[in-house]
Amino acid sequence: MTAVRFEHVSKWYPRYHQLVRGFKASLLHLPETLRSFKREQFLALHDVSFQIQKGETVGLVGANGSGKSTTLALIAGVLVPQTGRVEVKGRVCPLLELGAGFHPDLTGRENIVLNGILQGLTRREVLGRMDEIIAFSELEYFLDQPIRTYSSGMIARLGFSIAAHLDPEILLIDEILSVGDLHFQEKCRDKLREIKTRQVTIVLVTHASAEVRRLCDRAIWLQEGRVVGTGDPDSVLARYEQSPCVVR
Numbered sequence: 001m002t003a004v005r006f007e008h009v010s011k012w013y014p015r016y017h018q019l020v021r022g023f024k025a026s027l028l029h030l031p032e033t034l035r036s037f038k039r040e041q042f043l044a045l046h047d048v049s050f051q052i053q054k055g056e057t058v059g060l061v062g063a064n065g066s067g068k069s070t071t072l073a074l075i076a077g078v079l080v081p082q083t084g085r086v087e088v089k090g091r092v093c094p095l096l097e098l099g100a101g102f103h104p105d106l107t108g109r110e111n112i113v114l115n116g117i118l119q120g121l122t123r124r125e126v127l128g129r130m131d132e133i134i135a136f137s138e139l140e141y142f143l144d145q146p147i148r149t150y151s152s153g154m155i156a157r158l159g160f161s162i163a164a165h166l167d168p169e170i171l172l173i174d175e176i177l178s179v180g181d182l183h184f185q186e187k188c189r190d191k192l193r194e195i196k197t198r199q200v201t202i203v204l205v206t207h208a209s210a211e212v213r214r215l216c217d218r219a220i221w222l223q224e225g226r227v228v229g230t231g232d233p234d235s236v237l238a239r240y241e242q243s244p245c246v247v248r
């Protein structure tokens with residue numbers, strides 16, 4: 001069964017401009033100004049098509065700016081494509097930017113409840129998993145402090161612990177594991193292996209090739225918003241690692 005399907009997906013962002021002629025002159029030449037704005041849209045994903053099967057673990061690799069986070073945001077439904085279709089079957093649990101989904105003034109414990117409810121669990125169900133989540137995060141002594149006082153590694157710990165214990169069907173992870181310390185990274189790896197055995201679909205974005213080789217069944221390589229390689233991690237990574245770095 002297909003869990004994620006992209007069909008000819010393109011996504012562009014507006015480019016931010018300085019009004020080179022100044023505000024007044026730009027208004028006086030409004031049609032021309034608008035034309036230049038339109039011209040300068042930035043194509044982050046260009047005609048991207050791929051499928052991810054249920055239970056697959058896929059590593060999304062590519063240089064900075066190649067469109068990996070944009071792809072995850074489209075799967076999560078945070079963004080919609082301008083052209084093409086994104087089809088997702090299953091409950092998505094997104095671990096995107098660090099701290100996204102957390103309220104900075106609420107405590108760690110309150111944020112666990114908030115996230116659980118946002119994922120569709122009842123308050124009682126979340127409370128039932130609270131001890132497990134806290135134990136995994138190893139943040140017992142900080143759980144009653146507001147999140148804004150947490151270090152980035154602590155936020156990553158809490159985010160991963162919550163996601164891992166809320167029975168995700170599709171788990172999206174954007175880089176955040178690399179923020180955790182070595183001990184926690186190892187623990188996350190073990191947890192991901194366990195989650196994999198439960199037929200959860202995992203999409204992992206990371207610049208750590210070793211992680212993709214160790215955990216993923218397949219890799220998808222993005223370059224300048226296009227898929228330029230897909231297949232078993234070793235062969236895709238071998239090509240990616242030898243390619244010149246194209247950042248945009």
Ligand SMILES: Nc1ncnc2c1ncn2[C@@H]1O[C@H](COP(=O)(O)OP(=O)(O)OP(=O)(O)O)[C@@H](O)[C@H]1O
Binds near residue numbers: 062071248
């Ligand atoms: N909100 C936005 N507005 C304008 N341009 C954006 C926006 N978000 C992303 N982009 C552009 O789209 C391109 C793809 O960005 P994206 O964040 O998907 O890359 P990435 O592969 O995740 O990179 P990295 O490895 O650095 O995280 C980049 O060139 C970026 O500048």
Ligand SMILES: [Mg+2]
Binds near residue numbers: 068069070174
């Ligand atoms: Mg990114």
